[in-house]
Amino acid sequence: MTSAKTLSATPGEAPPESLPFSVDTLLDLYSRMLRIRLVEERLAQVQSEGELPGPVHLYIGQEAVAVGVCAHLTDTDWIASTHRGHGHFLAKSRETPKLVAEVYGRATGVCGGKGGSMHVADVSKGILGANGIVGGGIALATGAALTAKTHGSGAVSVGFFGDGAANQGVLMEALNVAALWKLPLVLVCENNGFSEFSPSETVTAGEIWKRGTPMGIPSRPVDGNDIVAVYRAAGEAVERARRGDGASLLEMRTYRLRGHVEAEKTFLAKTYRTEEEVEARRAQEPLLRARSLLRDCGVNDAAFAAVEAREGAEVDAAFEYAAASPWPDVSTAFQDMFA
Ligand SMILES: Cc1ncc(C[n+]2csc(CCOP(=O)(O)OP(=O)(O)O)c2C)c(N)n1
Numbered sequence: 001m002t003s004a005k006t007l008s009a010t011p012g013e014a015p016p017e018s019l020p021f022s023v024d025t026l027l028d029l030y031s032r033m034l035r036i037r038l039v040e041e042r043l044a045q046v047q048s049e050g051e052l053p054g055p056v057h058l059y060i061g062q063e064a065v066a067v068g069v070c071a072h073l074t075d076t077d078w079i080a081s082t083h084r085g086h087g088h089f090l091a092k093s094r095e096t097p098k099l100v101a102e103v104y105g106r107a108t109g110v111c112g113g114k115g116g117s118m119h120v121a122d123v124s125k126g127i128l129g130a131n132g133i134v135g136g137g138i139a140l141a142t143g144a145a146l147t148a149k150t151h152g153s154g155a156v157s158v159g160f161f162g163d164g165a166a167n168q169g170v171l172m173e174a175l176n177v178a179a180l181w182k183l184p185l186v187l188v189c190e191n192n193g194f195s196e197f198s199p200s201e202t203v204t205a206g207e208i209w210k211r212g213t214p215m216g217i218p219s220r221p222v223d224g225n226d227i228v229a230v231y232r233a234a235g236e237a238v239e240r241a242r243r244g245d246g247a248s249l250l251e252m253r254t255y256r257l258r259g260h261v262e263a264e265k266t267f268l269a270k271t272y273r274t275e276e277e278v279e280a281r282r283a284q285e286p287l288l289r290a291r292s293l294l295r296d297c298g299v300n301d302a303a304f305a306a307v308e309a310r311e312g313a314e315v316d317a318a319f320e321y322a323a324a325s326p327w328p329d330v331s332t333a334f335q336d337m338f339a
Contacts (some may be wrong), residue, residue, distance in 0.1 A: 003242040020232055023297045026315075029071060029227050030290045031307045033063035036087045037274040038315040039096060043086070043103060046319070047262045053105040058118045059087035061225075061257035064286035065153060065190050066091035068230030069158060072238040078126045078144040078157040080137035082190075083118050085130025088160055097319040106325035112336060115326040126155075135168030137161055140188065142174040145185035145247070156241040158186045164195025165209045178247035185247040187212070188223060192256035197272040212249030224252030225286040228293070255281040286319040 019026060040058045047056055062084070068092035072081065081088040095110065102109025103117045103254070108123050128144060129311030131137045140304070141159025148155040159174070166189050178185045189208050193200055212219030218240070222233040230252060237248035257278060259265065270302050282288075 006116070013034075014139050017226060019297070020235070021293070023299065026227070026290065026294060026297065027299060027303070027307065029067050029231070030287070030294060031311055032067045032091060033227070033287050033290065034307065034311045035096065035314065036063045036066065036090045037093075038311055039090065039100065039318070040086060040313060041099075042319055042324060044258065044262055051323070052117075054116045054118070055261050056086075057083050057084040057102065057261050058258045060283070062252075062254045063087055064191055064227040064230050065188065065252045065254060066160070068185070068227050068309040069160075069188055069234040069238075071231060072235050073126070073156065073158065075125050076153070076208035077155050078128055078141065078148070079130040080144065080159050081120075081130045082137055082159070082162055082165065082173060082250065083130060083132050083134070083159055084190075085120055085160075086117070089120045089122070089127055089130070089169070092127050093122055095122070096314055098122070099100045100318040101325050104322040105308045105326070105327065106322055107328040107332075108321070108325040112332065113146075114336065124159070127172075134166040135161060135170045137176045138168070138170050139207045140185065141187070142178060143183055145178065145183035145241075146181065147182065148184050149181065154242065156184045156186065157239050158188055158238075160188050160190060162195065162198045163189060163191040163193075163204055163208060164198075164255075165166075166191075166211065167195075167204055171211065173210055175217055175249065179217050182246035184236065184241035184244070186241055187247065187249045188234070189251045190254055191251055192254050194256055194260065194272070197268065197273065209249060211253035212247075215251050217247050217251040218326070221251045221253060224254035225284050225288060227290050231302055254286075255284070257274075257282060257285060312334040 040060050043056055047053060056272040062275050079088055079092055094110055098110040099120055102111055102115055102120050105113045105116055107113050116128050116133045128140045138159045141157045143155035145148055195203050209221045210217045223229045233250055237250060240248055
């Protein structure tokens, strides 16, 4: 099969003016976003068929944030995630079968099937886990940044959190100690427009990115559906943290295209947004925009088809693996619970 490396119409050429990387890199970032999208579309399908043991909060529409940020990290850097964490996991680790098996609750999952969708974690890859406690990842990432600084490991820690989580007091505490102690921390707020069923403007005062500036923390809003903008902003913040210059706060402005949780329409008494609004925002979604940019760079249909075939095959294999995997044995119920 043709590899992504040879797909661009401009192999080996300098990137166009507007790109901070080669066309091949853009295609690679696109393929990573596509992997997340394909996994989650399939999760939506199997969830509706009753195949999953628990609820799932999908990341569809926000893929550029996880991929553009994690592109700057290695396995020895840390991330802490949210209840909407599949995208963060897959952007940091490509171990798709382990992720899918975990969401299926199977023994072959990355947490042996005991974590499920909201607790996918892999410390060996620097993934401190998805988190059912809104804002919990902010504190975990700050602690990991303090550990990195104390040990002089050179690692950077990234805390992903939602706009709803930005209203938890822990954000203030994290910003305070991160500024005081110059922690190697990047706080990434994903403002996807909603906190559960409340539009952000009904529960959040002012602009979230501005909450870092009183502490002297470089803070900025970013178009979170533009993979290039995310990559650039995250690159600067990660570099700053790695240099020892301290923390940054990025507010990634994006949009949640699916429900807060799958099947929410079966229990919600009233809607909190219109179909027209969602459709209008679909035109701005990150994969569509990355495709359009790649086309402008000369990437053709055959190249897209090759990427789709490769990613589709990986995702098919991951779902086959998960569905065929055993449930955890009851005798293991108390293993790995305490350290
Ligand atoms: C501490 C805590 N409070 C409340 C909840 C219930 N809850 C689950 S998700 C959610 C909304 C979170 O919104 P946001 O942080 O914007 O993330 P998004 O769902 O938009 O990704 C709430 C309030 C919770 N899980 N934990």
